Amino acid sequence: MELPISWNDTSLLDHEPLLSYCYLYSLSSRGGSKAIINNFVNEMQGNSRALAAAQAWLRLAFPPRNDETETLGLSANDPKMLAIFFEFYRLLQAKNHPAEYLLQKKRELLSSPATQGTQSGRGGHSAKARGREVNGSRSRGSGSGSGSGQGQGHGRGRGRRRSGQECSSPTPLAITEAPQEHSRTSEAPESNDAPDGKCMRDSSGGISSIDLPISPQSPSQEYYSDDVPSLPVCQLSGSIHPGLASSSLSGVDSTTHAGQDTQVLANSNLSQNHGQDSRLQLDDSDHFIARSSELMVARALPPSTRSLRPLPRKVATKYIPPRHGQQITYVQPSRQTLDQEGIDRLLTDIGRNASLMHSQTISVHMEDWAHDDDQDDVEDVDDIANEFDAPSTNDALPPSSSCKEVTDVSAPTIEEQKPPLLAMPPIWAESRQEVCESFDYFRSYQGGVYSSKDIVKGYLLGGSPASRDIFHCGGKVIISHGGGKSESILDYRVGPARFQQAQDQEATDKSVRALLRSYTDKRPLVLLADEKYALFPFDLGASGCTYVVLGSYWISHAWAEYQPASNGCGRVVRWKFAFRWCEGQGNPWWISSKSNDVDMLSDPTRDCQSAPRQDPSPPNAVASVACSKCSQKSPVVYSQGWMCLNPSCTSFWSLGGRELEQLDYDTAFLRPIAMLFTSLPELRPAKLIETMDSITTSYAFSKGWHCEKCGRLSSRFKWEHWECSNCHSIHKVPGRLRIAKEFWHQRPPAEFLHSRVGKQSGIIARRPEPFELGDGGGFTNYLTFILPHERGRIHLILGTPLANKRADEVFRQYQEQADEGELLLRRYPLRLKKLRGTFLTNYFSQNSGEPYQYVGGTGNTVPFDKAPSSVCGALALIKERSRLALQKDIPFNEILSAAYMEKQKMSFHSDSEHGLGPVVASLSLGSAAFMHFRARATSKEAKHASSNALTLILRHGDVLIMEGDGIQQHYEHTVIPMNFRIAATARCIGIA
Numbered sequence: 001m002e003l004p005i006s007w008n009d010t011s012l013l014d015h016e017p018l019l020s021y022c023y024l025y026s027l028s029s030r031g032g033s034k035a036i037i038n039n040f041v042n043e044m045q046g047n048s049r050a051l052a053a054a055q056a057w058l059r060l061a062f063p064p065r066n067d068e069t070e071t072l073g074l075s076a077n078d079p080k081m082l083a084i085f086f087e088f089y090r091l092l093q094a095k096n097h098p099a100e101y102l103l104q105k106k107r108e109l110l111s112s113p114a115t116q117g118t119q120s121g122r123g124g125h126s127a128k129a130r131g132r133e134v135n136g137s138r139s140r141g142s143g144s145g146s147g148s149g150q151g152q153g154h155g156r157g158r159g160r161r162r163s164g165q166e167c168s169s170p171t172p173l174a175i176t177e178a179p180q181e182h183s184r185t186s187e188a189p190e191s192n193d194a195p196d197g198k199c200m201r202d203s204s205g206g207i208s209s210i211d212l213p214i215s216p217q218s219p220s221q222e223y224y225s226d227d228v229p230s231l232p233v234c235q236l237s238g239s240i241h242p243g244l245a246s247s248s249l250s251g252v253d254s255t256t257h258a259g260q261d262t263q264v265l266a267n268s269n270l271s272q273n274h275g276q277d278s279r280l281q282l283d284d285s286d287h288f289i290a291r292s293s294e295l296m297v298a299r300a301l302p303p304s305t306r307s308l309r310p311l312p313r314k315v316a317t318k319y320i321p322p323r324h325g326q327q328i329t330y331v332q333p334s335r336q337t338l339d340q341e342g343i344d345r346l347l348t349d350i351g352r353n354a355s356l357m358h359s360q361t362i363s364v365h366m367e368d369w370a371h372d373d374d375q376d377d378v379e380d381v382d383d384i385a386n387e388f389d390a391p392s393t394n395d396a397l398p399p400s401s402s403c404k405e406v407t408d409v410s411a412p413t414i415e416e417q418k419p420p421l422l423a424m425p426p427i428w429a430e431s432r433q434e435v436c437e438s439f440d441y442f443r444s445y446q447g448g449v450y451s452s453k454d455i456v457k458g459y460l461l462g463g464s465p466a467s468r469d470i471f472h473c474g475g476k477v478i479i480s481h482g483g484g485k486s487e488s489i490l491d492y493r494v495g496p497a498r499f500q501q502a503q504d505q506e507a508t509d510k511s512v513r514a515l516l517r518s519y520t521d522k523r524p525l526v527l528l529a530d531e532k533y534a535l536f537p538f539d540l541g542a543s544g545c546t547y548v549v550l551g552s553y554w555i556s557h558a559w560a561e562y563q564p565a566s567n568g569c570g571r572v573v574r575w576k577f578a579f580r581w582c583e584g585q586g587n588p589w590w591i592s593s594k595s596n597d598v599d600m601l602s603d604p605t606r607d608c609q610s611a612p613r614q615d616p617s618p619p620n621a622v623a624s625v626a627c628s629k630c631s632q633k634s635p636v637v638y639s640q641g642w643m644c645l646n647p648s649c650t651s652f653w654s655l656g657g658r659e660l661e662q663l664d665y666d667t668a669f670l671r672p673i674a675m676l677f678t679s680l681p682e683l684r685p686a687k688l689i690e691t692m693d694s695i696t697t698s699y700a701f702s703k704g705w706h707c708e709k710c711g712r713l714s715s716r717f718k719w720e721h722w723e724c725s726n727c728h729s730i731h732k733v734p735g736r737l738r739i740a741k742e743f744w745h746q747r748p749p750a751e752f753l754h755s756r757v758g759k760q761s762g763i764i765a766r767r768p769e770p771f772e773l774g775d776g777g778g779f780t781n782y783l784t785f786i787l788p789h790e791r792g793r794i795h796l797i798l799g800t801p802l803a804n805k806r807a808d809e810v811f812r813q814y815q816e817q818a819d820e821g822e823l824l825l826r827r828y829p830l831r832l833k834k835l836r837g838t839f840l841t842n843y844f845s846q847n848s849g850e851p852y853q854y855v856g857g858t859g860n861t862v863p864f865d866k867a868p869s870s871v872c873g874a875l876a877l878i879k880e881r882s883r884l885a886l887q888k889d890i891p892f893n894e895i896l897s898a899a900y901m902e903k904q905k906m907s908f909h910s911d912s913e914h915g916l917g918p919v920v921a922s923l924s925l926g927s928a929a930f931m932h933f934r935a936r937a938t939s940k941e942a943k944h945a946s947s948n949a950l951t952l953i954l955r956h957g958d959v960l961i962m963e964g965d966g967i968q969q970h971y972e973h974t975v976i977p978m979n980f981r982i983a984a985t986a987r988c989i990g991i992a
């Protein structure tokens, strides 16, 4: 889970475990909902990243009061708070008045110390509690009534909204003093104060109440205070949430809902007068309990789901997040078919699944980057920056749905507490991007298998081991399933996302095929593990390592198995691989030199210590038997007996006609196997040193590096040098400045010179017009493209050798100042909340003038008076050319300087940030670049969105002007430089 950026950050809904649990909750009925919340809480508690997200959310949703550094002592590790976190997001997803819920919880929390022990058994609060100080001021709502009885609360404390300045929705909810008047009303609240969904600031800037959206069916909206404390809450009728409808606040007799309502939390939060108190509380042992009959369901869950870390699932699950705001259509299972048993099964399933799902939150294309021979499997990382996440290209998409994998009791489990690492790994990283940019043996942003030319280079052990996956003999023997085709959520640019079930793996599938080839060739590969790999015996996360390189392994055996599945088939075919440590690397780094450490790390089935280390068995010591049906040989893997492991054989996976549930590895199968590798590759990435041509912007310089001091892999995030993100060691390679002439040889494709207009785009290209540049620049050509439906115009003022003198100088200054650190060009984290870990832009940038939220916000902004001369020079040139082209002064007050090393680019986006003026203009320097415009998915032309509406070639000295809001509303653009390039783009921000 990424950290939320506001308390109502909907993107969290795209993340696990919220995604699965919210979905499951929507399918559940009765007691199932409690169990779901319990499981959610359990899972969150075993997941440090998710806890961090919850913590961040808590701070945003419950900001500290004036004198507090911490909010009410709230902790994300508090089960009650996690339940609130979940409930809020569940309501958010259901579009069911989450703000109302949050306000209610906030009020409860603020009042809870005083109200504890003062509530009646039926849930009413005492009058004493109503006078509690809230948010630094005394509640004035403590007037009348005991508030202890059913229905006593209504009619009191109508919350009055105050007129004032409107605030945007992500503002933290703040609670101010209670309203003075407490008369029940059925009239609509003052309707002219704020539009739906907006909150209002009081004169002091705090929020006095929240104006909630009313559904069309809602005839009225009333503001009440609860009995205590007297703060505004809202009653909605019409399409009201059942949990809210049962609230005593509404005055509705709650008996129809008590004990039946599936919305347990909402119910328990608001309904304090039920015969059955379903309030969520902390019991003596600080455990989260729900005191209702439904609680029994939660308690009846197997203890393992509470005391153990969520069990790893037996097959990998790939999650492709939905686009922002996109609805996910789950194909299966349908609501009708999901009974209580199904829910229980899914619960465990999701628990096991979710950890891997955290790591699988990106999808990629392979276009544009597949130039290098050694890059045939490298995904286009910058496409990840696209809000449009396409289906994975890494693992073959299944042709049709078949089976969904389910819990297997024999899946390995691991206790929650793992010891910290004994030593830091020699190669480790915090984000997948760091691995992929710095470590040549693993460059797959999504899949667990990285192969090139059908040969596996790296294999990532992720969070969901399957049954019979093992980490044996201190990690010298690792058995894992691999090859994709696990369940996933497919997401397309246009149309709803779909839930895709797991499929049978086949030997011809890309990853399986590559693994099988590595197996038959006995070719070493590199194993990596992420912090969620449950079988690794140390706590990687405690040392800050999300990914570690284990070392070189080879595959001694490969075979197919059945794994259980939850649909009609009941199972799927999965390929298993036995990886063995390549001798010649010394002992694994996670094992200290102390001899008994290996023992400590081994699993109980180990016998590697008893096997003679100096006398390992030859490879053929593992017996193989030919099947009488298919004649294919399969190894004796399990102690229970030999089985045919050829999935196309009718005897596959059958032991004398039976399928055994419990299988143990045969001792001989796990015994060490001698295998001599004459030269194993050095896995530590080499550092770049001086180059022959002194060019330091080539592709190799854009890649990450490995810090020799601390082992961390870091992306290159600073222009002027490499810097370790852990210990801040730096590495600089001196280079030279480049001049524009070096890029003159770049030729565009033969079919066009400056531009190409898409056939069905409706764009009209005007004939080039001569254009006098003034200032000794002579004449040039000026191209204009008129967009359909008066959406705007795009102008391209071409540079010329004569006119480019200033551009040449600006280009030189940019390079010099960036190299010296005067201009801080950085790769900033993308504001994509879908990705696990930080994900940096695929270009360097620096912003001057007004902050530009799209890249770095205020953190990436220096005011114009502190901007280096390169930026000021670029701005002056852009202003001048724009004035000549548009015959008016454009009050540009922001300039984003973007620098691209070879193969870097800016992916599709539109400059549609709130508050941007209609004119955006850019100056191109250095290498030529393609600029493609395409219709946004929301636009009428969406069906042609895959083809470009317009392509321009931007060359050194060219100025491009986008004129008109409609361009950003209806189109998005990408810029793909041919080589090293700098661009300065000017905008008007916040100018009315």
Ligand SMILES: O=C(O)CCC(=O)C(=O)O
Binding pocket: 896, 898, 906, 911, 922, 973, 975, 982, 983, 984, 985
């Ligand atoms: O010209 C460029 O490099 C990209 C400019 C751009 O699209 C932007 O800054 O938004």
